[in-house]
Amino acid sequence: MTSLTKNLINSQSLPPTQAIAPKTNILQKTIRYIRANGILFLLGAPAVILIFLFSYIPMMGTVIAFQDYSPRTRFLSPWVGLNNFRLLVESPLVIRLVTNTLLLNTMFIVTTTFFAVTSALLLNEVRSTSFKRVAQSVMFLPFFMGWTIVAMVLFGLIDYQVGTINAIITKFGMERVIVTDKPELWPWILTTIRVWKGTGSGCIIYLAVLVSVDPQQYEAAAMDGASRWQRMTYISLPALIPVVILLVLLDIGRIFFGDFGMIYAVIGDKANLYSTTDVIDTYLLRALRNNSNYGFSAAVGLLQSILGFICIFGSNWLVKIYSQRRGEDYTIF
Amino acid sequence: MRESKSLGDRVFSLSAYFYLILFILFCLLPFWIMIIASFTDDIVLRQDGYLPWARVWSLEAYRWVFKGSEIRTGYMVTVFITVVGTLGSLLVMSGLAYVMSLKRLKWRNWIALYVFLPMVFAPGLIPWFITTRNLLGLHDNIWALILPMMVQPFWLFVLRNFFAALPSEIMESAHIDGASDATILFRIVLPLSKPALATVGLFIAVAYWNDWFLSLMLLDFAEFAPLSLIILKMVNNLQSIQDAMKYPGVSINLGDIPTLGVRMATACITIGPIILVYPFVQRYFVTGLTMGSIKG
Numbered sequence: 001m002t003s004l005t006k007n008l009i010n011s012q013s014l015p016p017t018q019a020i021a022p023k024t025n026i027l028q029k030t031i032r033y034i035r036a037n038g039i040l041f042l043l044g045a046p047a048v049i050l051i052f053l054f055s056y057i058p059m060m061g062t063v064i065a066f067q068d069y070s071p072r073t074r075f076l077s078p079w080v081g082l083n084n085f086r087l088l089v090e091s092p093l094v095i096r097l098v099t100n101t102l103l104l105n106t107m108f109i110v111t112t113t114f115f116a117v118t119s120a121l122l123l124n125e126v127r128s129t130s131f132k133r134v135a136q137s138v139m140f141l142p143f144f145m146g147w148t149i150v151a152m153v154l155f156g157l158i159d160y161q162v163g164t165i166n167a168i169i170t171k172f173g174m175e176r177v178i179v180t181d182k183p184e185l186w187p188w189i190l191t192t193i194r195v196w197k198g199t200g201s202g203c204i205i206y207l208a209v210l211v212s213v214d215p216q217q218y219e220a221a222a223m224d225g226a227s228r229w230q231r232m233t234y235i236s237l238p239a240l241i242p243v244v245i246l247l248v249l250l251d252i253g254r255i256f257f258g259d260f261g262m263i264y265a266v267i268g269d270k271a272n273l274y275s276t277t278d279v280i281d282t283y284l285l286r287a288l289r290n291n292s293n294y295g296f297s298a299a300v301g302l303l304q305s306i307l308g309f310i311c312i313f314g315s316n317w318l319v320k321i322y323s324q325r326r327g328e329d330y331t332i333f
Numbered sequence: 334m335r336e337s338k339s340l341g342d343r344v345f346s347l348s349a350y351f352y353l354i355l356f357i358l359f360c361l362l363p364f365w366i367m368i369i370a371s372f373t374d375d376i377v378l379r380q381d382g383y384l385p386w387a388r389v390w391s392l393e394a395y396r397w398v399f400k401g402s403e404i405r406t407g408y409m410v411t412v413f414i415t416v417v418g419t420l421g422s423l424l425v426m427s428g429l430a431y432v433m434s435l436k437r438l439k440w441r442n443w444i445a446l447y448v449f450l451p452m453v454f455a456p457g458l459i460p461w462f463i464t465t466r467n468l469l470g471l472h473d474n475i476w477a478l479i480l481p482m483m484v485q486p487f488w489l490f491v492l493r494n495f496f497a498a499l500p501s502e503i504m505e506s507a508h509i510d511g512a513s514d515a516t517i518l519f520r521i522v523l524p525l526s527k528p529a530l531a532t533v534g535l536f537i538a539v540a541y542w543n544d545w546f547l548s549l550m551l552l553d554f555a556e557f558a559p560l561s562l563i564i565l566k567m568v569n570n571l572q573s574i575q576d577a578m579k580y581p582g583v584s585i586n587l588g589d590i591p592t593l594g595v596r597m598a599t600a601c602i603t604i605g606p607i608i609l610v611y612p613f614v615q616r617y618f619v620t621g622l623t624m625g626s627i628k629g
Binding site: 033037039040042043044045046047048050051053054055056057058059060061062063064065074115118119122123125126131134135137138139140141142143144145146147148149150151152153154155156157159161162163164166167168196199200201204205208227228229257261265268269281284285287288294297298301302304305308309312313 | 342350353385424447448461544600607
């Protein structure tokens with residue numbers, strides 16, 4: 001066996017079992033354990049190191065939220081205690097950011113869930129398998145588009161000068177619309193993009209649930225004279241409800257960490273749209289690019305992490321209560 | 334199911350098809366506009382705007398795209414980070430996932446907690462930015478576009494669960510026969526996990542392909558940029574020009590704007606590879622999304 005020779009080369013010091021350790025202190029035990037499992041440490045180390053570099057070091061970097069940060073002194077900047085947070089509480093900015101985050105995400109969750117469930121229910125009713133397959137593929141396709149592409153095409157559609165919508169409405173003799181001057185429209189535009197991109201992928205889980213519904217239920221209902229609409233609303237829909245509740249709860253848990261790459265890629269630096277579309281992440285991105293007050297921005301970021309943390313635990317707790325009542329376990333931790 | 338022929342059922346069936354066809358058109362429309370515009374003559378585009386049909390066809394935009402060195406470099410950068418990033422990510426993550434899947438390992442739960450914690454307590458953007466650039470010195474460098482995204486806790490847990498669900502007898506007997514953990518991982522576990530690796534790899538590849546965040550954050554002076562960043566710049570460029578045009582008295586030389594067709598042609602060649610492989614790999618994405626709903 002070639003693996004045997006390899007094994008001999010790779011771990012000369014491998015003792016036959018780990019249980020032979022006599023009474024030694026913890027340090028010796030630990031060293032012995034590491035030597036016995038050397039290869040395991042080598043296999044796991046790269047990922048552990050990468051997580052440390054890009055997640056744990058930045059977590060420690062959060063200290064700048066309590067400092068008066070300056071690029072020269074960096075992490076040794078003077079401590080200012082909770083000063084940044086005091087500024088943050090007084091600033092009207094934070095209220096706007098948190099409101100927009102919650103409002104936009106609520107719109108996203110409601111609409112994407114609605115369209116994903118509706119589409120899954122109706123796809124399930126389609127008899128022709130080829131139509132079903134094509135429809136599913138086409139609806140899933142936008143999922144793979146990067147937000148930069150989406151932004152590019154969006155402006156191709158709504159641009160003042162060359163946008164498709166303006167090009168068509170001028171043909172009918174109407175005035176061009178300056179969409180970028182109307183902040184009140186943008187939550188709806190963003191929601192539309194979200195529905196466009198997320199419905200197909202959202203559908204998939206629901207379709208998987210519907211496939212597992214016992215076909216005899218439908219047959220029995222049909223025998224009893226239930227129409228297809230009734231079969232959908234009394235059999236398919238109730239089968240989906242638990243999954244819908246769970247997924248919505250999980251979405252609520254992530255409400256502060258939404259995919260805001262979208263908002264930044266689409267809105268960019270258009271200041272007149274901030275009133276309705278600026279969220280915590282886009283604010284932070286801008287703060288970085290404009291080299292504004294890092295200490296204050298880090299405090300905003302920490303607030304986001306804390307609110308997000310609370311939301312995740314809150315939603316997990318709700319999921320636990322809900323799934324325990326059904327005798328299942330869908331919690332994430 | 335019996336085919337029932339009542340009027341209500343037929344109306345219902347028709348409206349289901351109606352809704353689905355409308356939704357399909359809604360999903361396809363942007364692609365349609367994009368593809369048609371990329372094949373439209375630029376002068377016509379400037380006169381008419383992006384219309385759903387071309388009056389004068391032209392390949393000029395594509396000729397221009399493939400001539401431009403920026404886009405060619407961008408394509409190579411995007412391909413490089415996608416290939417190297419995905420392979421590296423799979424290698425690194427399956428290493429740790431294997432370790433975490435071993436029941437004989439003490440500290441298993443501590444490692445899981447270590448991986449899990451960043452998922453619930455995300456470090457802020459500002460500290461991430463400062464530490465990555467200043468402490469690690471990772472910027473204006475191709476690795477800056479690869480390393481930060483390499484380990485994704487969610488997919489790491491998916492891999493761990495898959496490895497843990499493999500029949501443990503094979504691994505145990507190999508272990509008793511004296512096979513090292515590296516041998517077991519590369520000779521037994523990974524070959525048995527091809528579907529899971531394909532699924533996770535495809536999601537990661539799409540993330541690398543579309544990523545613009547790392548290049549926006551970590552490239553300042555580099556003479557290369559991935560396609561996504563080039564496109565983002567084109568979008569912003571378009572916006573500022575368009576803002577200027579709204580005010581009378583500001584004259585813009587249209588020749589300075591990257592041609593309208595070129596934008597869409599760039600978008601088309603960016604999504605091209607995804608659309609080409611999509612039909613063959615769709616089922617893996619479906620599996621991945623269903624896996625995501627299972628307890629991690």
